[in-house]
Structure formats: C-alpha cells, structure tokens
Amino acid sequence: xxxxxxxxxxxxxxxxxxxxxxxxxxxxxxxxxxxxxxxxxxxxxxxxxxxxxxxxxxxxxxxxxxxxxxxxxxxxxxxxxxxxxxxxxxxxxxxxxxxxxxxxxxxxxxxxxxxxxxxxxxxxx
Numbered sequence: 001x002x003x004x005x006x007x008x009x010x011x012x013x014x015x016x017x018x019x020x021x022x023x024x025x026x027x028x029x030x031x032x033x034x035x036x037x038x039x040x041x042x043x044x045x046x047x048x049x050x051x052x053x054x055x056x057x058x059x060x061x062x063x064x065x066x067x068x069x070x071x072x073x074x075x076x077x078x079x080x081x082x083x084x085x086x087x088x089x090x091x092x093x094x095x096x097x098x099x100x101x102x103x104x105x106x107x108x109x110x111x112x113x114x115x116x117x118x119x120x121x122x123x124x125x
Contacts, residue, residue, distance in 0.1 A: 007050040013041050017060035018096065018111075019104050033062035033108065035070045042116065043077065046084070049120040057116040060095055062108040074116060086118040 015037045020028035030036030038059040046057045061070040071088055078086050092113040099105055 006048060007053065008048050009050065009053050011045045011048065011053075011055045013038075013045070013056070015041055015107045015115075018099060019102075021104075029059075032069060033087075033105065034063055035059075038070060039073050039077075042074065042118070046118070046120070049118070051120055051122060053120045055116070055118040057118075058091070058113065059116070060111050060113050062105065063110050063112055064107050066109070068112070068114075072113070078118065082084075083120060083122055084118050085121055087114065088117075089115045091115050 015029060016025070016027050017029040017038060018027050019034045022028075028034065029094040030040075032039075038057060038061075042055065042057060043115045045057075045059060049055060059070070061068050068090075074086070074088060078084050090112050095113045096111050099111060100108055107110075
C-alpha cells in the first residue's frame with residue numbers, strides 16, 4: 001500500500017544555490033548555475049502544502065543579461081495557478097561577488113539573494 005504524502009503548514013528552505021565544480025552538497029544548487037535545486041524544492045513543496053500552508057524560500061540566482069531565470073520559472077509554475085498566492089523579492093542585489101570571477105559565471109552580471117513566499121489558497125481539484 002502506498003504511503004499518503006504528508007502535508008506541512010510551513011516549509012522553510014535555504015538551499016545551496018551556487019555552481020560548485022565538485023558538486024559539494026553544501027554549495028551546489030545543480031544545473032542552471034545553481035538554480036535547479038531551488039526549483040525542485042518549490043515544485044515538490046507545493047504537493048505538501050494544505051490550504052493556508054506556506055513555503056518560504058531564501059535562495060540566490062544568477063542574473064544574466066538582466067534576466068532572473070528563477071523568477072521566470074516561478075512565473076511559469078505559479079502565475080496562472082489560482083491555488084496559490086505568492087510574492088517574490090530581491091533581498092540583496094549582489095551576494096558572493098567573488099564567484100563571478102569563475103569561468104562558469106562569465107556571462108553572469110551578479111548573483112542576487114531572493115525570497116519567495118507561497119501560500120496555498122485552496123485544495124487541488
């Protein structure tokens with residue numbers, strides 16, 4: 001018999017969000033210059049929020065040509081979904097500036113610290 005997924009009233013996460021050449025767990029956020037893990041956490045957390053449950057995520061994103069690709073993915077995931085209210089804020093426009101000296105970040109303008117808050121408004125149908 002399959003186990004019923006557990007719901008949580010509050011999920012808080014501060015995952016690693018950099019690209020690490022050695023994929024060390026405490027630093028490496030996966031593909032997309034470290035954004036993949038944050039996207040996965042949001043996607044999976046949505047399945048575990050009851051009505052009025054919240055997700056709070058603090059992460060960092062590489063800004064390339066003025067574009068925040070993490071925000072774009074959140075818009076795709078959340079913007080047209082009436083089940084969720086959410087807000088997104090750039091908390092610090094430039095963290096880990098020394099990372100930008102690494103070749104992997106050669107097209108990155110800056111790494112911004114961001115916060116995402118999601119509240120589930122109604123159950124899935």
